[in-house]
Amino acid sequence: MGRTVTRSGKRTTIVDIARQAEVSISTVSRVLNGRPVADEVLATRVRKTATELGYRPNMVARDFRRGVTSTIGVVVPDLANPFFPHVLKGLAEEVSAGDHRLLVVDSGEDADQELQLVAQLAGSCDGIILCSPRMPQSSLATLPALGVPIVCTNRSVGALPFGTVGIDSASGMRQAVAHLAELGHRQIGYLGGPGTSWSDGLRREGLSTAAADLGVKVSSTEAGSTSDDGHAKLPELLAQGVTAVIAFNDLVAIGALARLRELEMDVPSRLSVVGFDDIPVAAFLGPPLTTVSLPKEELGRRAWAGLHQQLETGQVPQEELLPASLVVRHSTAAPAD
């Protein structure tokens, strides 16, 4: 066995292995990629040499040659919003199982930046997942030109050739309204999300149809998606005499709860509160929050499934809608009357 013949400072490559093991480069490549190699003697020699030299494949070169990036881009509006990390978790699990990597960017809730980021990502990704994109439909329409498969979550995309996975917020909302109606509430307030939010649209729609069906009166306001928003806008609803409030999400509900505490209005005896999302702290609030639980991680998983299918078959998958379900805790009760 000859001396080590790797080139001086550089990282070891398959060329080094080939030299050292006295086989051809192609053979090294074949062995290392697990493709059929007849001569088991060669194969073991190559493998042995590879470990000896501490070979680690140059992923960039590999991806370059293969013409792929093995990378999936994800755009989220705000990482600090507890909703998205959960989606990301479900996504990350599946994506890495599929031997891909996850490139995550935060658009800071900014529609323009979102568009830019997607364009930039497109250059270095095999596919992109857009979580609850805030950009207008017109911007969305420019994305197919990027030539990268795209899946949107929580957003309808019209006729655009994107895979989409959403959550049936409307149904969740109907469950919430039904629950409150059953408790005897006749006037419900809605602390709505940002107007640009597709989910908020779904929820408002579910709210108004359910309310009409059940003979419940609705007052609503556009709050936002943070606790501050809930805290700020709750009084507006209170002034209209509602006996229960549904919030756009748990964060908003938490803000509302905080305001109610300041006002010394007991929950649920003076006012019932329902959230959306079921973030982990929801169960630990005072009182534990009744909320519509959304399958966040599942959303991530399905988004990947859709993108994966698109990458494999080139076919844009069917639109998907995941169910939401109400979790009743202790922030809702019959109205004081």
Added chain:
Amino acid sequence: MGRTVTRSGKRTTIVDIARQAEVSISTVSRVLNGRPVADEVLATRVRKTATELGYRPNMVARDFRRGVTSTIGVVVPDLANPFFPHVLKGLAEEVSAGDHRLLVVDSGEDADQELQLVAQLAGSCDGIILCSPRMPQSSLATLPALGVPIVCTNRSVGALPFGTVGIDSASGMRQAVAHLAELGHRQIGYLGGPGTSWSDGLRREGLSTAAADLGVKVSSTEAGSTSDDGHAKLPELLAQGVTAVIAFNDLVAIGALARLRELEMDVPSRLSVVGFDDIPVAAFLGPPLTTVSLPKEELGRRAWAGLHQQLETGQVPQEELLPASLVVRHSTAAPAD
């Protein structure tokens, strides 16, 4: 001007542009990279052709040639833990400003998987940021062999050649203890974090020295890092007659608060509670939580700064410690005595 001469199905490359604009490939590259080109006529022709053909550079090829990835890997123990998304946010901001991309992986709090992930990441990143790594020192010691610059946050790494950025939790803890002592508390409980956590070590250390200095008695227990843990372990501390409790983080504090509510023990009149982290909901809890605020986004920014420096100069930066500061809200008060 001749017909378009791009090759059939493929994406347009600089070769296509060169053909079409009737210049050399090198010239195209030079123009597109903004390197000095004497003949402005050529330059504009190239640029025009590039836009006409809708050229988008092949990032993989570029990175391959340049021998870099333009990608930074980040390993976090758990994305769903509200601490990390904030670190990530600070990090993402700076990293993308530096024309790099962020590869995020979640180790699921699993030390073994963490090690594997880092090894895998090393292949496709210019540098790695390890957020609060859970792996033992012995595993950490194997990482330099990967040949990739690494920065650790919230972890001391001994003599290992890693940049490190931490938060001075000990000082935060001292502030918390001083605050409680000043209010008159003489027996304090600590709902500690996981034993593997470096931050927890720092906090315990700060706790015991501060307590000794101020003549305060301490009972402590190992809870964990979730609300469930706080909820489960609080009674243990209560049994020892403490009048105030400091939690490993806000999540644990929230669990404790929930348990106290069940026990109908008012906060802060019956028991004072202090958290750590200052997550956004902390201000909206009942009562608003007194907590040690940690500069999470700054931590991310400094981690990048350290890694960046290491990439540029090859020098491992000095260890850094960021200050923590107590935010007094309404979950602390004088003991009932």
Added chain:
DNA sequence: AGTGGCTGAGAAAACGTTGTCTGATTAGAC
């Protein structure tokens, strides 16, 4: 024994880009 088919390893091309080197062209100096 000679030939055809088949197997499998090695040689070489290709991927798209950057950067070095070469050679031409031009300006300037004597």
Added chain:
DNA sequence: GTCTAATCAGACAACGTTTTCTCAGCCACT
């Protein structure tokens, strides 16, 4: 007017890998 120096565009190699193609060797069959 000729020679040198300077400048700048173009040719081409290189990056590490995969993959196609070539060709040597072997077995089986005539």
